Amino acid sequence: MSNRMINLLVPAIAVILGLLVGAIVMLVSGYDPVAGYIALWQGIFGDSYAIGETIRQITPYILAGLAVAFAFRTGLFNIGVEGQLIVGWFAAVYVGAAFDLPKFIHLPLSILAGAAAGALWAFLPGLLKAKMKIHEVIVTIMMNYIALHVVNALIKTWSGGGDKTDRIMESASLRSEFLSSLTDYSRLHYGIIVALLMVAVMWFILEKTTTGFELKAVGFNENASEYAGMKIGKNIILSMVISGAFAGLAGAMEGLGTFGNMYTRGGFTGIGFDGIAVALLGANTPLGVIFGAVLFGSLKYGALNMPNAAQIPEEVVQIVIALVIFFVACGYAIRLFLTKISKKKEEK
Amino acid sequence: MGFLDILYFMVPVSIAYAAPLIFTALGGVFSERSGVVNIALEGLMVMGAFIGILFNLFFFDTFGSWTPWIALIAAMIVSGIFAILHAVASISFRADQVVSGVAINMLGLAIALFLTKMIFEKGQTDFIKKAIPNFDMPFLSDIPVIGPLFFKGIYGSSILAVVAAIITWYVIYKTPFGLRLRAVGEHPMAADTMGVNVNKIRYIAVIISGALAGIGGAIYSQTMTRDFGHATINGQGFMALAAMIFGKWHPIGAMGAAIFFGFAQALAVVGPSIPLIKEIPTGYLHALPYVVTILALAGFIGKATGPKANGKPYIKGSR
Numbered sequence: 032m033s034n035r036m037i038n039l040l041v042p043a044i045a046v047i048l049g050l051l052v053g054a055i056v057m058l059v060s061g062y063d064p065v066a067g068y069i070a071l072w073q074g075i076f077g078d079s080y081a082i083g084e085t086i087r088q089i090t091p092y093i094l095a096g097l098a099v100a101f102a103f104r105t106g107l108f109n110i111g112v113e114g115q116l117i118v119g120w121f122a123a124v125y126v127g128a129a130f131d132l133p134k135f136i137h138l139p140l141s142i143l144a145g146a147a148a149g150a151l152w153a154f155l156p157g158l159l160k161a162k163m164k165i166h167e168v169i170v171t172i173m174m175n176y177i178a179l180h181v182v183n184a185l186i187k188t189w190s191g192g193g194d195k196t197d198r199i200m201e202s203a204s205l206r207s208e209f210l211s212s213l214t215d216y217s218r219l220h221y222g223i224i225v226a227l228l229m230v231a232v233m234w235f236i237l238e239k240t241t242t243g244f245e246l247k248a249v250g251f252n253e254n255a256s257e258y259a260g261m262k263i264g265k266n267i268i269l270s271m272v273i274s275g276a277f278a279g280l281a282g283a284m285e286g287l288g289t290f291g292n293m294y295t296r297g298g299f300t301g302i303g304f305d306g307i308a309v310a311l312l313g314a315n316t317p318l319g320v321i322f323g324a325v326l327f328g329s330l331k332y333g334a335l336n337m338p339n340a341a342q343i344p345e346e347v348v349q350i351v352i353a354l355v356i357f358f359v360a361c362g363y364a365i366r367l368f369l370t371k372i373s374k375k376k377e378e379k
Numbered sequence: 380m381g382f383l384d385i386l387y388f389m390v391p392v393s394i395a396y397a398a399p400l401i402f403t404a405l406g407g408v409f410s411e412r413s414g415v416v417n418i419a420l421e422g423l424m425v426m427g428a429f430i431g432i433l434f435n436l437f438f439f440d441t442f443g444s445w446t447p448w449i450a451l452i453a454a455m456i457v458s459g460i461f462a463i464l465h466a467v468a469s470i471s472f473r474a475d476q477v478v479s480g481v482a483i484n485m486l487g488l489a490i491a492l493f494l495t496k497m498i499f500e501k502g503q504t505d506f507i508k509k510a511i512p513n514f515d516m517p518f519l520s521d522i523p524v525i526g527p528l529f530f531k532g533i534y535g536s537s538i539l540a541v542v543a544a545i546i547t548w549y550v551i552y553k554t555p556f557g558l559r560l561r562a563v564g565e566h567p568m569a570a571d572t573m574g575v576n577v578n579k580i581r582y583i584a585v586i587i588s589g590a591l592a593g594i595g596g597a598i599y600s601q602t603m604t605r606d607f608g609h610a611t612i613n614g615q616g617f618m619a620l621a622a623m624i625f626g627k628w629h630p631i632g633a634m635g636a637a638i639f640f641g642f643a644q645a646l647a648v649v650g651p652s653i654p655l656i657k658e659i660p661t662g663y664l665h666a667l668p669y670v671v672t673i674l675a676l677a678g679f680i681g682k683a684t685g686p687k688a689n690g691k692p693y694i695k696g697s698r
Binding site for chain 1 (some may be wrong): 418464467468471472473475477479481482483485486488489490492493494496497609610613617620621624660662665666668669670672673676
């Protein structure tokens, strides 16, 4: 078996194992796994409304996945996507609601505000990592909680003690009559186009620019890159900022497309953490991220159908997603297993 | 309110918040000293918090007032077993330990919430009838100043936490097992040539870390929230991780840092009744512990260097 083949098989096997163990969990808990997965399937592809909503759910997953993947390629682990997403959501909604401008200025401006807020939120961990060698994992985790509480406080202040922001102006909305009517009035919006565009942007930065080359080089070997004259600190900060901008965009999609406003939250959205799964499954490549996002976005949306159609708590899908990450992390064991099989075949 | 009154008010709350952090941070010390990065502390703590509440609810009729303490043991066992997943991935399967930890965190929360929905048919459990009790220490609480500060209305679990920190220090620095543990985390190959079974020591360390984080989680849920839901632990495990780093991977240092973070959390809780801090809206106060953590990491400790082989799987025969 070729190396390339194994690289493709590892995530596929991880997904299958995840679904399998998920089925066992359902079976042991006294639920019917077949009915569960049928409900899941119906929730994803059941009718055109479900398909529209699934694509809507995939949109922020693509962007969150890109954010994690981009940082990974530079050797950084951005667990802070969740927090960057939350500030991006808020900033986009704020600009979308507070100003009254023509659409061709207002919409891009609101989207950019989200990206900028996310980038800013990621800048600090990048700076601390570059200047003081403080591990970005700890700082980004703390920044997540700061984002959650600060944004909640900001929403309270803005709404005068309420728990939601004003709605954005029509001129800042990503909503689309066309896409919506196409899918039986789902909340599908133009964000998916923005997300796919960003996939191309990430590919372009990493593969076609000098900056991208430097970023990847720093990710591979810090010392060698420094010896070759690259500035490590600058590249770390830049990588975090770009990653944060992707994450902020994911939040902007939720704010400007799906919801049109923002509520105070008791906990995280989960999109940022699932972005880690998306990136890992996609092997941190732009194209891979699309596949990962399609899979996890569908699972996540389809799961909502499970309590109604099969009386199974939707958390079982979160178990499956966690297991898939776990099995991808254990890729070494799967790889070992695959090479053993292929060797046996060759001997015969 | 005088300064001393504020202290009388704040210190006991700080200690109450610190106890779960101390236990969990000690778990982190065991794991990371042996060379296994343990971001999974959060998920292990969630598991402990859930099991603690579940056990307390179901066995209150059997064990009566001893229930919360036996619940701690139940949480310890279950989280210890749960930690084996992280051990298998990061020790035997050479997984990226941070990624495996993230998976365990998601898995812990997902399993706990799944079971909560299954058993209680709603998003959170019922409230427990018997929480971990707080009491005034005889004699000691009568000492002026120090008594009301440290010994009045103290939770038994807080005393346990301090004892655990001292025991951990003894185990890691004064016993053969501790020496092996540190050796395996600094230079596994050298330890291996001296006949130490690297993987075995690491497995034990990770399981201990799970057990301690489980206790920490069960203490938190049985003193603070008294039920279990999706936001029960909400970052305590990560805070414990930061406490461990802040304490430079030393048990006593981790305890000190945990108390400091406990203080920061207490500030958010009792802040609204303290002059000066009262002016800050509560929303921002909730962000304070995390801001303090970043400042602490950035300002006070300088460059933190963990055990040398931390995060690297040991592969026999490789250089």
